[in-house]
Amino acid sequence: MSDLSGLNVTDLHFAYSGEGFCVQVPRLDVSGGKALALAGPSGAGKSTLLRLFTGLLTPNAGKICLGSTQIDLLNHEQRRAFRLKHIGLVFQDFALLDYLTVTENILLPHQFRDGIADTPVRLRMQDLTERLHIDQYVNKRVSLLSQGERQRVAVARALVHEPQFVFADEPTASLDPARGRIVVDMLLEDARKRGACLVMVTHDPNLLPMFDQTVRMEDFATA
């Protein structure tokens, strides 16, 4: 069985074709059970870096290892399979399917991976929705929820299959400070408890002390 603990990045270089902007990461290590905050101004490349870590973008050079798997060497289908199995993603725009209910959205990746959700998965979903205070909406279509509620559904979806890597792109942007705190607490607690690796993009300086490591994008991105 392959090792799935920790994120290791070495000599990473990425530039969008035709643009001057590029991201360079000489070295970055996040151990299993640890949390990394990516901070920096808008347009600094935080989301780009997150997409590189999850295999949604391919670096021009360097290595990105998720555990023992060098994700940049996998083909598209292998990366998809890896993401589906080992990565939990929280998108900036939530990326939920409006015509599905909260439950259906949360279980969607699980269903595509393992088929119909069994009891342990459903229990975990129940636990997550209770902790995120969205348990009363589980049978509602997400199009009927507020932005903050949708954000929390996206968080539950990222965690329900207990991934070894959780990447969250500003998961507290649509939440009030109290609820944002609950969400971050939960992401951190979940990662630490399961020995998973959490990388979170945030603008909120108040949240940074909660993380084991903080990286400022100014150190990586060059224009």
Place this chain on the structure above:
Amino acid sequence: MSAAFHLAARYVLRHRIQSALLAGALGLVFALPLCLRVLIEHAQQELRARAAATPQIVGTRGSALDLMMTALYFKRENLTPLPFDALAELRHTKSASAIPLHLRYQAQGAPIVGTELEYFTFRGLHLAAGKQLSRLGDCVLGASVAKQRNLQPGGHVFSSPEQAFDMAGVYPLKMHISGVLAPNGTPDDEAIFVDLKTTWLIEGRSHGHDDLKKDDSVILKKEDGNIVGNAAVRMFNEVTDANLTSFHFHGDIATYPISAVIVLPNDAKAEALLAGQFARSKDKQLIRPRDEMESLLAQLVRLEGFATSALLLTATAALFVTALVFALSFRLRQREFATLEDVGVSRLSLITVKVLEILFVGVAAIGFGLLLLLLASEVAPHLLRWAL
């Protein structure tokens, strides 16, 4: 697969009105040529059967199609009538049985068919209630006529005047319903049958009135043994046991009109001889309904070909439009599919979702099309009856 099925089903159900409209349009477009085929198939069968059951028809020279439609479907085309003695001439040959038909009037929208009792035997028509025509002014109703108008033996039905404001024209006759025929799924169900003499009575060639010899108050004048009645003479518009004997015919019955004669030759030789005999006639014609019907159906099949081509072109266009609708829909949902890709859903699963969505709409369209087809086969007999 189950996740893709679930996702596709949820999308189609969530957008059920749009999906149903699309499926309905598709089903309609593809079912139309098939429905047309079903209708024409049924029409061909029924028209052929009726024509094949009628060996020959004699009428005045003119449109063979009109003659056939009159004799088979009681269409009351404006045919020049035959004199009644044409029937006697045919019977005189002893090579065929002959059944007269006279169609000019209607009652409550149904054609009044003047004929003889032999017609019922020839068509295999049986009474469901009541008894056969036995007296002047009696009528036997086709099954549909009786059912639709809630008429029963013992009741009455009035013949309709040809023109509402023609005071000197034909007066309605109150006909006594003696019987109702059992349904047999032919135009006979839609007709009112009377004796040939009753049609002449409606036409005014026969009438009944007060006996002028018994009541002086209704006499205008007497001259040379003739008695002329005044305006007080009561004309009867109904034949009853009491006034039956007062009904009488004027003029030579041999010249009375009939619309057509159904000819039942004794054998093939008699059929050929009669055809030859009438081929030389200048004022009469003999037609074989089977031949006339085949030429009519040949036209119908040609028309069907045109209609089917047009419908197939429409179906092709509809197919392209549907493909475009799906393509645009998937394009509009690009973000949704990109999200699924980002989450890690495989390309094969995404294709499966799209294919399943198309399949669901396709299956619904097929279901709707089959429903239409079923409906078409159900209504085909009624539609044909209505069209004819």
